[in-house]
Amino acid sequence: MMTTYTVADGRLAMRDGILPVGDLAGAVWIDLLNPTPEEGRAVKDALKLEIPTREEMQEIESSSRLYREDDALFLTANFLYGVEGGEYGSTPITFVLSNSALVTVRYATPKAFSSFALRCQRSPGLLATPDAVMLHLFEQIVDRLADILERVGSDMDRASAASFRSARSKVKATTRDHDLREALITLGQVGEVTTRANETLLGLTRILSFVGAEKATAVRKENQSLLKTLVRDVRSLVDHAAFLNGKANFLLDAVLGILNVEQNAIIKTFTVASVALMPPTLIASIYGMNFRHMPELDSTFGYPAALLLMVCSAALPILYFKRKGWL
Numbered sequence: 001m002m003t004t005y006t007v008a009d010g011r012l013a014m015r016d017g018i019l020p021v022g023d024l025a026g027a028v029w030i031d032l033l034n035p036t037p038e039e040g041r042a043v044k045d046a047l048k049l050e051i052p053t054r055e056e057m058q059e060i061e062s063s064s065r066l067y068r069e070d071d072a073l074f075l076t077a078n079f080l081y082g083v084e085g086g087e088y089g090s091t092p093i094t095f096v097l098s099n100s101a102l103v104t105v106r107y108a109t110p111k112a113f114s115s116f117a118l119r120c121q122r123s124p125g126l127l128a129t130p131d132a133v134m135l136h137l138f139e140q141i142v143d144r145l146a147d148i149l150e151r152v153g154s155d156m157d158r159a160s161a162a163s164f165r166s167a168r169s170k171v172k173a174t175t176r177d178h179d180l181r182e183a184l185i186t187l188g189q190v191g192e193v194t195t196r197a198n199e200t201l202l203g204l205t206r207i208l209s210f211v212g213a214e215k216a217t218a219v220r221k222e223n224q225s226l227l228k229t230l231v232r233d234v235r236s237l238v239d240h241a242a243f244l245n246g247k248a249n250f251l252l253d254a255v256l257g258i259l260n261v262e263q264n265a266i267i268k269t270f271t272v273a274s275v276a277l278m279p280p281t282l283i284a285s286i287y288g289m290n291f292r293h294m295p296e297l298d299s300t301f302g303y304p305a306a307l308l309l310m311v312c313s314a315a316l317p318i319l320y321f322k323r324k325g326w327l
Contacts, residue, residue, distance in 0.1 A: 077203025279313030
């Protein structure tokens with residue numbers, strides 16, 4: 001799907017579908033979502049730009065992702081998407097920046113794109129120039145990443161607090177197990193999201209560094225301060241994502257330690273029970289032997305005496321373990 005954004009007399013005109021060559025040439029931003037060959041040819045005819053294919057966008061070499069071709073910059077990076085629905089992933093997005101237009105090529109819709117489109121409808125001034133469009137779109141992506149990292153950090157804090165509170169209090173084992181399981185799931189999600197956010201931030205860092213090296217011809221003077229601000233914001237988010245990742249690893253080790261303690265307590269209970277039952281088993285085995293001459297067989301109190309002996313032999317080890325503090 002092709003969406004074109006054109007600003008005329010301070011008003012935004014947003015249109016879907018393939019437009020005539022003249023209208024495409026006058027657009028400041030052309031957004032291609034799952035572009036068809038016809039849409040690619042239309043952009044090529046209007047802007048004299050070769051739109052990269054999906055296979056080319058997925059290449060990992062820096063030379064294939066960041067390069068200049070004539071007067072246009074081709075910038076590709078992986079971006080996080082789908083966090084709202086839980087089905088998150090990373091998708092490559094290409095930004096083709098020329099002097100006349102910005103072309104974005106993507107196969108998924110990160111929320112930052114839809115949010116930026118709404119902002120443009122309220123503030124058409126964001127689409128003043130192609131480089132301004134790209135930098136403001138990067139700004140929206142960075143803001144979105146900041147919100148995501150803040151949310152997963154809050155989720156991690158709540159999950160860790162619930163698991164530690166359950167571990168300290170005398171709640172039911174099922175409640176404690178549920179809290180610990182939820183903490184493990186949340187920490188796994190935090191690790192996955194922060195890893196993909198780091199991938200996005202790394203891609204943005206490379207793009208901004210490349211654009212900074214080409215800013216004399218790619219970025220207008222009035223937009224260079226925004227470029228510097230983006231570089232600082234991305235650097236701070238990289239540090240924050242690294243902090244969250246380290247905290248998640250620490251909490252994961254702590255939760256696994258709590259689970260190990262719980263399991264050790266269960267194993268200790270079974271061990272004590274098996275040790276306590278060994279003497280009664282020995283006594284029962286002795287009196288279960290079929291020998292003719294066993295004095296207790298002829299005694300009136302032989303049976304209750306054997307039972308009492310087995311109970312005492314089981315109770316004494318348990319009392320000893322408690323006195324030693326092993327229980």
